[in-house]
Amino acid sequence: MEKRFGSTVAVSGASLSLPRHGRMSIVGPSGCGKSTILSMICGLTDPTDGVVRVEGATTMKERLARCAWMPQRDLLLPWRDVAGNAALALENHGTSKRAAREQVLDLIDRFGLSGFEKKYPHQLSGGMRQRVSFLRTMAAGKDVLLFDEPFGALDSITRADLQQWLRRTLDEAPRTTVLVTHDVEEALLLGDTVVVMSARPGRIVQQIDVRLPQTESRRELIRHPEFAQLRDELLSLLEVTE
Numbered sequence: 001m002e003k004r005f006g007s008t009v010a011v012s013g014a015s016l017s018l019p020r021h022g023r024m025s026i027v028g029p030s031g032c033g034k035s036t037i038l039s040m041i042c043g044l045t046d047p048t049d050g051v052v053r054v055e056g057a058t059t060m061k062e063r064l065a066r067c068a069w070m071p072q073r074d075l076l077l078p079w080r081d082v083a084g085n086a087a088l089a090l091e092n093h094g095t096s097k098r099a100a101r102e103q104v105l106d107l108i109d110r111f112g113l114s115g116f117e118k119k120y121p122h123q124l125s126g127g128m129r130q131r132v133s134f135l136r137t138m139a140a141g142k143d144v145l146l147f148d149e150p151f152g153a154l155d156s157i158t159r160a161d162l163q164q165w166l167r168r169t170l171d172e173a174p175r176t177t178v179l180v181t182h183d184v185e186e187a188l189l190l191g192d193t194v195v196v197m198s199a200r201p202g203r204i205v206q207q208i209d210v211r212l213p214q215t216e217s218r219r220e221l222i223r224h225p226e227f228a229q230l231r232d233e234l235l236s237l238l239e240v241t242e
């Protein structure tokens with residue numbers, strides 16, 4: 001597919017596919033069209049040329065109905081507590097406030113946030129706010145989750161913590177995910193395939209399948225020789241594309 005904005009070619013000749021519950025990470029230099037690809041998948045825009053299909057749906061409206069987007073900055077409502085924020089997507093789909101709150105309490109517990117149901121966003125750390133934001137994305141009940149630099153605004157320790165948490169959460173509650181990130185380690189930790197894009201016009205330079213040992217521990221994984229080899233391979237590809 002191709003996407004142009006006037007005379008700017010943002011994405012060119014990109015052909016990607018992902019099986020149900022597959023996890024794709026996209027890395028590439030700034031401005032190479034990563035967010036544009038997410039916008040096309042979730043139906044915020046159409047490609048200028050080519051077709052985007054999400055679980056068989058091709059129209060923007062149908063794609064939008066199947067995807068949930070988690071942005072870099074949490075967009076929590078300051079006047080709602082954790083449960084109230086998490087329940088928002090359900091309320092938007094017609095569930096009553098009370099029923100929506102009941103439904104998310106289970107998720108809050110499963111995602112390790114119990115005890116925080118009645119806290120307000122300003123009482124939470126940046127990492128916790130992103131967890132709530134993720135919980136809200138999950139509560140929307142969509143099968144396809146799109147992450148645009150979800151941990152980009154966090155410090156490195158919190159980021160590492162959330163990467164491990166998100167891996168485990170997606171193992172327990174699998175979804176089809178597409179993650180855009182500048183962080184090569186994050187791409188490897190959260191993707192079973194990593195797409196490397198070139199500078200604008202964004203083309204796909206390479207797609208690398210990630211097969212790493214099964215381990216819960218992020219620390220063990222990033223020390224593994226196979227992980228180091230993939231990280232080096234990605235970094236060299238990115239050096240060439242800049």
Ligand SMILES: Nc1ncnc2c1ncn2[C@@H]1O[C@H](COP(=O)(O)OP(=O)(O)OP(=O)(O)O)[C@@H](O)[C@H]1O
Pocket residue numbers: 005008009010028029030031032033034035036037200
């Ligand atoms: N709505 C728009 N109108 C005009 N040009 C746009 C629009 N959206 C994106 N572009 C251009 O398309 C190109 C790709 O932008 P995009 O945001 O997809 O890149 P990106 O890889 O996500 O960048 P970054 O890593 O910096 O977030 C850029 O040159 C951008 O200026």
